[in-house]
Amino acid sequence: MKTKLSKITPLENLSLVDKVELRLKEYFKENDLKIGDSIPKELEFAEALGVSRTAIREALLRLRTIGVIESKKRKGMVLTQPDIIQNFEKAIEYNLLGEEALVDIFELRLILEMGMADLLFARKTQKDIDELDEIVSKQEQEETDTVVFSLKNEIAFHGRLYEISNNSTLQRFQDLLLPVFNYVHDNMPKGAKDYKYSKGKFVTHRDLLNILKNDNAETFREAMRNHLEPHFERILNIIKSHPNL
Amino acid sequence: MKTKLSKITPLENLSLVDKVELRLKEYFKENDLKIGDSIPKELEFAEALGVSRTAIREALLRLRTIGVIESKKRKGMVLTQPDIIQNFEKAIEYNLLGEEALVDIFELRLILEMGMADLLFARKTQKDIDELDEIVSKQEQEETDTVVFSLKNEIAFHGRLYEISNNSTLQRFQDLLLPVFNYVHDNMPKGAKDYKYSKGKFVTHRDLLNILKNDNAETFREAMRNHLEPHFERILNIIKSHPNL
DNA sequence: TTTTTGTATTATGTCATACAAATAAAGTAC
DNA sequence: GTACTTTATTTGTATGACATAATACAAAAA
Numbered sequence: 001m002k003t004k005l006s007k008i009t010p011l012e013n014l015s016l017v018d019k020v021e022l023r024l025k026e027y028f029k030e031n032d033l034k035i036g037d038s039i040p041k042e043l044e045f046a047e048a049l050g051v052s053r054t055a056i057r058e059a060l061l062r063l064r065t066i067g068v069i070e071s072k073k074r075k076g077m078v079l080t081q082p083d084i085i086q087n088f089e090k091a092i093e094y095n096l097l098g099e100e101a102l103v104d105i106f107e108l109r110l111i112l113e114m115g116m117a118d119l120l121f122a123r124k125t126q127k128d129i130d131e132l133d134e135i136v137s138k139q140e141q142e143e144t145d146t147v148v149f150s151l152k153n154e155i156a157f158h159g160r161l162y163e164i165s166n167n168s169t170l171q172r173f174q175d176l177l178l179p180v181f182n183y184v185h186d187n188m189p190k191g192a193k194d195y196k197y198s199k200g201k202f203v204t205h206r207d208l209l210n211i212l213k214n215d216n217a218e219t220f221r222e223a224m225r226n227h228l229e230p231h232f233e234r235i236l237n238i239i240k241s242h243p244n245l
Numbered sequence: 246m247k248t249k250l251s252k253i254t255p256l257e258n259l260s261l262v263d264k265v266e267l268r269l270k271e272y273f274k275e276n277d278l279k280i281g282d283s284i285p286k287e288l289e290f291a292e293a294l295g296v297s298r299t300a301i302r303e304a305l306l307r308l309r310t311i312g313v314i315e316s317k318k319r320k321g322m323v324l325t326q327p328d329i330i331q332n333f334e335k336a337i338e339y340n341l342l343g344e345e346a347l348v349d350i351f352e353l354r355l356i357l358e359m360g361m362a363d364l365l366f367a368r369k370t371q372k373d374i375d376e377l378d379e380i381v382s383k384q385e386q387e388e389t390d391t392v393v394f395s396l397k398n399e400i401a402f403h404g405r406l407y408e409i410s411n412n413s414t415l416q417r418f419q420d421l422l423l424p425v426f427n428y429v430h431d432n433m434p435k436g437a438k439d440y441k442y443s444k445g446k447f448v449t450h451r452d453l454l455n456i457l458k459n460d461n462a463e464t465f466r467e468a469m470r471n472h473l474e475p476h477f478e479r480i481l482n483i484i485k486s487h488p489n490l
Numbered sequence: 491t492t493t494t495t496g497t498a499t500t501a502t503g504t505c506a507t508a509c510a511a512a513t514a515a516a517g518t519a520c
Numbered sequence: 521g522t523a524c525t526t527t528a529t530t531t532g533t534a535t536g537a538c539a540t541a542a543t544a545c546a547a548a549a550a
Contacts, residue, residue, distance in 0.1 A: 028339060035341055041501060052534040061303060065310040066335045073502050073541040081343050087311060087332030094273060094313045096280055098326050104414035107364065115360025119352065122481040169349035218467055236367040261504070286530060297505045318512040319530045
């Protein structure tokens with residue numbers, strides 16, 4: 001059996017800055033530092049660890065990059081609550097994700113849409129319903145009776161759903177996933193955009209809204225599954241390579 | 246008379262390194278650089294942008310921290326595919342997430358469990374089923390007939406489900422969420438661990454497995470919803486603050 | 491007294507230079 | 521051609537200096 005070798009760092013292949021970073025992490029843990037606490041200044045760390053200010057700065061810069069600390073002139077460095085989504089964002093901005101990662105992310109979005117039904121029903125307010133209604137009505141006027149996807153409308157409707165979840169991490173995650181979604185959508189094969197639904201009954205935004213208004217999470221999930229069917233079809237037909245098996 | 250100072254835009258407050266980082270990003274985009282491409286050396290950038298090597302290094306270090314580039318001595322810097330989960334990981338390691346973010350993440354995990362049913366049914370193999378069977382059987386031997394949660398068993402079973410998804414981003418995401426899950430689990434109020442199910446019928450791992458074996462995604466979802474009911478109950482009863490409304 | 495303005499202090503930000511360390515590439519011996 | 525040694529190059533680290541911004545506080549003005 002292949003044992004998990006996930007988080008074991010090779011011995012002493014660490015650069016000086018790596019070591020400094022580890023020591024800093026230790027220091028934070030030992031002193032049980034919390035958000036808002038300030039930490040010693042660069043020169044003090046440098047002296048205490050016996051390395052140059054350069055090494056300390058590089059280590060601290062890493063922490064700043066992942067959002068664990070913030071620095072202000074004269075004031076020094078302060079521990080901050082890291083913005084976990086922001087790091088995601090930054091990495092994505094560089095358009096360096098491979099095909100596989102993009103597909104993974106696309107799937108992730110479908111999973112989220114399917115999984116958040118219970119949250120929606122628990123947290124929906126009348127205001128949410130009203131605003132969704134407005135969105136849907138506007139879309140109905142705009143669109144002809146065709147089933148063609150308008151990406152803009154998709155985003156408006158589904159984005160509003162995420163807001164109802166009242167889970168800001170989830171929301172920001174979705175914001176982040178949008179560019180990927182767009183990318184995959186734009187690169188859709190032509191036929192995909194007028195997809196024929198297996199069971200004939202296409203669930204529209206209006207349908208979803210009505211269910212959200214009057215029905216329950218279970219019904220909503222299955223309706224959403226139908227609504228997303230073209231996406232699922234495409235995804236589930238991709239034979240994924242199994243690189244790490 | 247004292248004039249109103251209403252409409253004057255603050256001038257750019259970017260640090261030099263910030264600007265350098267932006268220029269680097271531009272450079273990558275303009276030259277349409279891809280994974281594996283190598284970029285000019287630090288001194289060349291420094292000269293080209295008219296700043297010190299220090300500034301360049303700090304900007305590049307940021308990129309290295311988020312995993313967009315890798316550096317090797319003598320060889321220089323090479324664009325790499327960023328590991329989007331890793332950044333998440335690093336931020337979490339410092340235990341600086343606030344209560345709200347933790348709850349968000351916990352919710353996210355429930356959402357994932359609920360949402361991934363279709364992937365499971367599309368990708369399950371006989372091997373997956375067999376191994377799950379083994380896991381469940383072992384658990385049945387271990388546990389008495391009580392319904393008490395054994396965290397270890399939860400992880401083994403649900404972790405295996407994530408593997409079936411064959412979405413490595415999702416899997417790593419789940420690995421990452423585990424500590425948070427543990428934390429919330431450990432801090433559970435005492436009564437929560439022997440939760441009474443609303444409809445009397447508690448869905449066990451065995452039940453889930455049988456459904457995965459013989460039934461369909463829809464049934465699986467609702468079974469999972471039941472299985473996760475105690476967690477949902479706790480989450481959905483939390484009145485979340487609405488900081489940004 | 492209150493408010494504004496100047497000034498000193500201090501920690502981070504940036505620069506310049508030098509050297510250490512790793513290693514790809516070239517060279518050398520066989 | 522292979523194995524070993526040397527060289528050149530690029531990043532990694534150290535040091536010292538100065539710039540910049542935020543802060544506290546003193547001084548001046550209202």
